[in-house]
Amino acid sequence: MNVPFVFQIMEPVERTSFVAQLDELAARVDAWLHPVGGQQLRLVQARVYLSDIANWMPALTAHPLYAACLSQAAVSVVGQPPLGGAKVALQLCALPAASSAARREGDVFVFELGNVTFLWQSVRFSAADVAGLDAAAQTRLAFSRHVQVLARRGWTLAGQCLRTWLYVRDIDRNYAGVVAGRNAVFAEEGLTRATHFIASTGIGGETDEAAAVVAVDFLSAAGPGLGPVTYLQAPDYLNPTYEYGVAFERATAVGFDWGCMILLSGTASIDKTGACVHRGDVLTQTGRLLLNMEKLLEAGGASLSDLLYIVVYLRDVSDTAAVARYMSLRFPRLPVLITEGRVCRPEWLVEMEGVAAVPVPAG
Numbered sequence: 001m002n003v004p005f006v007f008q009i010m011e012p013v014e015r016t017s018f019v020a021q022l023d024e025l026a027a028r029v030d031a032w033l034h035p036v037g038g039q040q041l042r043l044v045q046a047r048v049y050l051s052d053i054a055n056w057m058p059a060l061t062a063h064p065l066y067a068a069c070l071s072q073a074a075v076s077v078v079g080q081p082p083l084g085g086a087k088v089a090l091q092l093c094a095l096p097a098a099s100s101a102a103r104r105e106g107d108v109f110v111f112e113l114g115n116v117t118f119l120w121q122s123v124r125f126s127a128a129d130v131a132g133l134d135a136a137a138q139t140r141l142a143f144s145r146h147v148q149v150l151a152r153r154g155w156t157l158a159g160q161c162l163r164t165w166l167y168v169r170d171i172d173r174n175y176a177g178v179v180a181g182r183n184a185v186f187a188e189e190g191l192t193r194a195t196h197f198i199a200s201t202g203i204g205g206e207t208d209e210a211a212a213v214v215a216v217d218f219l220s221a222a223g224p225g226l227g228p229v230t231y232l233q234a235p236d237y238l239n240p241t242y243e244y245g246v247a248f249e250r251a252t253a254v255g256f257d258w259g260c261m262i263l264l265s266g267t268a269s270i271d272k273t274g275a276c277v278h279r280g281d282v283l284t285q286t287g288r289l290l291l292n293m294e295k296l297l298e299a300g301g302a303s304l305s306d307l308l309y310i311v312v313y314l315r316d317v318s319d320t321a322a323v324a325r326y327m328s329l330r331f332p333r334l335p336v337l338i339t340e341g342r343v344c345r346p347e348w349l350v351e352m353e354g355v356a357a358v359p360v361p362a363g
Contacts, residue, residue: 003357004099004113004258006041007309008032009335010090011082018056018087019063025090026065033094041094043073044102044111045120047217049089049339053079056087057208073102074109074120076217078167079206080313080339083320089337091311108149114257115225119153119160121146125212135177135213136184139166142216143185155222157189161198162229162252163263165217167205168344174213175344178202179246186247193242196231200248201266201353203313204342227255232262234295239274253300259359262300266313267293268348282319282349286326289352297356306356307334313341313351323350 010028012021033041048070050056057077060066066075070090082089095113102111109120123142130138147157166182168174179202191197207215232251233240241248252263269285270292271277278284294304312327314320317340327336343351 002258003308003359004095005261005308005355005357006094007335007355008090008092008094009309009337010092011084011086011337012088015085018059021086021088022060022063022065025088026063026069029065029069029090029092032092040097042097042100042102042111043069043092043094044100044109044118045074045093046070046076047091048075048077049080049082049091049337050077051081051087053077053206053208054210060088074111074122076122077207078215079208080167080204080341081317083314083317083338083340084324089339091309091337113225116221116223116256119149119218119220121149121218123216123218124207125209125215127209127211130211130213135168135174136181138212138214139178139181139216140185142214143182146216146218146220147185147189150220153222155220157185157198158191158195160220160222161218162221162254163219164198164200166200166202167207167215168202169204169206169213171202171204171342171344172346175202178214183245183247191247193240197241197247197249199250199252199263199265201351202248202344203266203351221254225257227257227260229254230300232296232299234292234299236272237295238267238270238292239272244274251296251300257360259357260300260302262297262302262306262356262358264293264296264354264356266351266353267296268343268345268351276345276347279347280349282314282316283322283326285348285350286323289350290330293352293354300356302356302358306358307331308355308357309335309337310352310354312336312338313343314338315342315346315349319349
């Protein structure tokens with residue numbers, strides 16, 4: 001059985017106006033979802049990366065690409081400049097239209113494949129939501145909103161949440177508060193080093209609301225078609241996160257009837273003690289973090305060749321050309337997006353996340 005999830009990265013070739021770039025992407029997304037004579041796809045998740053979210057958010061939401069397409073799926077928007085030179089980039093996920101279903105329930109998007117139900121929630125705050133709240137309190141509020149959504153289905157954060165993405169404004173200043181808020185929520189919800197945490201990325205990023213310090217995307221799933229969920233480690237290469245006071249899994253392997261999907265958390269150039277290695281050298285850090293990802297994938301029976309896409313976060317935009325060349329040479333056919341995203345520790349110059357899948361062998 002083939003992997004049903006299809007991922008794509010799209011950046012416009014057009015380099016003039018923002019609207020012109022959206023026009024180009026709209027045509028390309030439609031052609032991807034509805035190929036002539038090919039399998040029709042259903043868009044189930046889209047993340048939009050904007051170079052200037054304060055200016056471009058109104059134009060984005062008014063454009064047919066968003067209003068008639070992206071908003072019909074699980075969509076989230078983050079202020080993280082694409083480093084290929086465009087004002088906007090897309091990371092997309094689709095399923096075969098004939099074998100999937102989807103619907104919106106308030107601020108939650110629900111999609112179904114086989115006997116598995118997925119919930120996606122993108123928590124974005126207004127100024128009123130976060131008035132007087134620091135980074136820790138905003139993080140707790142974001143998680144509480146997802147906990148409430150899960151509770152309505154009889155689900156829990158510990159039982160059903162597979163993946164989170166935390167986008168932190170001014171991460172050098174606010175990350176410690178975000179960590180404290182998440183740690184407090186996890187303690188309340190029974191997520192401990194003795195049980196498990198949740199695969200995650202915590203990275204610099206913004207929303208169009210200046211008062212919002214944090215935005216969080218959540219992916220949860222349940223159903224009889226969901227196989228075992230295991231948490232992957234590579235102790236000879238990188239340490240458990242709790243050893244330096246944070247709470248997330250390095251990678252999570254999720255079983256399905258068609259095979260296994262591995263959700264790789266944001267990964268950096270660290271060793272088995274949690275120390276940053278190759279300080280000041282972005283290319284050597286890139287090689288080390290990919291080695292770490294490779295070893296995590298091996299723990300789940302996969303390899304780098306099973307990756308479906310990668311998102312690269314660079315702290316220093318001047319490293320773009322070198323890292324882009326490295327990635328294009330090493331992964332010439334893999335969808336890769338490079339964005340400006342300050343990593344949570346200043347000495348980490350680059351971080352990556354991705355998804356891999358291994359189908360059940362034929363026969």
